[in-house]
Amino acid sequence: MRKEGNRARISVELVKADDGFQLWSETYDREVKDIFAVQDEIARAVVNALQAKLLSGDAAISEVPRTTNPEAYQAYLQGQYFIARGLDKEDLTKALSCADQAVKLDPNYAPAWAQRARVLEAMARVLVIDEVDGFRRARASAERAIALDPKLAAGYLALALVQINQDWDWRGASASLEKARLLAPGSVNVLRIQGYLDRNVGRVEEAIALSRQAIALDPLNSDFHAILADQFYGLGRYEEAKAELTKAQEVNCVFSASLRCRGYLV
Numbered sequence: 381m382r383k384e385g386n387r388a389r390i391s392v393e394l395v396k397a398d399d400g401f402q403l404w405s406e407t408y409d410r411e412v413k414d415i416f417a418v419q420d421e422i423a424r425a426v427v428n429a430l431q432a433k434l435l436s437g438d439a440a441i442s443e444v445p446r447t448t449n450p451e452a453y454q455a456y457l458q459g460q461y462f463i464a465r466g467l468d469k470e471d472l473t474k475a476l477s478c479a480d481q482a483v484k485l486d487p488n489y490a491p492a493w494a495q496r497a498r499v500l501e502a503m504a505r506v507l508v509i510d511e512v513d514g515f516r517r518a519r520a521s522a523e524r525a526i527a528l529d530p531k532l533a534a535g536y537l538a539l540a541l542v543q544i545n546q547d548w549d550w551r552g553a554s555a556s557l558e559k560a561r562l563l564a565p566g567s568v569n570v571l572r573i574q575g576y577l578d579r580n581v582g583r584v585e586e587a588i589a590l591s592r593q594a595i596a597l598d599p600l601n602s603d604f605h606a607i608l609a610d611q612f613y614g615l616g617r618y619e620e621a622k623a624e625l626t627k628a629q630e631v632n633c634v635f636s637a638s639l640r641c642r643g644y645l646v
Contacts, residue, residue, distance in 0.1 A: 388412050392422055413450060447492070452485035456492050463499065464603070465632070469508050475499045490529035497521035497538035505545050515546040533564035537573055544577055553577050568594045572604065579611055587611050602632035 382389045387409065394404040406425060410418050447453050459478030465471040476499045482492035497518045504514025519542045525535030540556035543549040557577065561570050575590035591608040598604060609624035 383412070386412050388415065388418075390418060390422065392426070394426060415450060415453070416448070447482075447486040447489040449486045449489070452482045452489050452492065455479070455482040455485065456489070456495060459492075459495050459499070463495070463502075466603075467502060467506050472499055472503050472506075472508055476503065488528055490525045490532050491534060493521050493525035493528065494532060494534035494538050497525060497535070498541070501538060501541045501545065515542055518542050519546075531563055533560040533567060533570065536560040536563070537569055540573055540577070544573075544580060550577065550581055566597070568598045568601070568604070571597075572607065575607065575611075579614065584611055584615055600631050602628040605631065 381391075388411075390408045390410075392406050392408070393402055395402050404425075406422075408418050408422065447456075455478045459475045459482065462471045462475035462478065476496065479492055479496035479499055482489055483496060486492070497520075500509070500514050500518035500521060503509045504511050504518060508514075519539065522535055522538035522542060525532060525538065529535065536556040536559045540553045540560070543553040543556060547553075554577065557570060557574050560567065561574075564570060571590045571594040575587040575594070578584070578587035578590065588608065588611050591604060591611060594601070594604045595608065605624045605628035609621040609628065612618070612621035612624060
């Protein structure tokens, strides 16, 4: 994707992973204000390209909860970028600022409320902000996301993190995760947080298995490698932990969580 002024050019290719053969390609040149329509157009084109080869029958495109405000969407995307960098105070502060901006621009944008909950929970957990107040605000934002869109898995995932880290409510967290799993089957984020819950209740081997599944689905996510490293560390499997941290840093050299975990092993 290339953006210049008020226009965006998006080039899309559908490629066979095993031999690199290009099955389909298209270029979209649109105004930024039409970006949501372009997303739908691309999604439908990809489904049509896949249908003859991989899908049987008609394939429906699920509705993605979103804002109609391009500035709110931009703020949300920027927040996702800073979240992906790790648990550094500066990055978390910027992520919260982006989430706050998104919900200010569109108070009914459920994904932005879920994002805000996720950031506040992380800030409270690592004591960047007051723990009690931070978890309270995170819970309120997660519940706001769920109220706005009960079919959005991200709201239940954010609530599950509060239930794990603040309430120690394993049953409540399991219930929230089950709702998220039903709404987003196969989601790597569901696997990640289920593994986190399993580790907290002592099911470390189960947590490792889930982390391996998450990495298989999303091998370029440094967070998943760092989580697996932490799980290996908890079992005293230090060499395996170091290997996963190396992978995390290869994927994202500025990912703060991997640097923090590596400090445990020095």
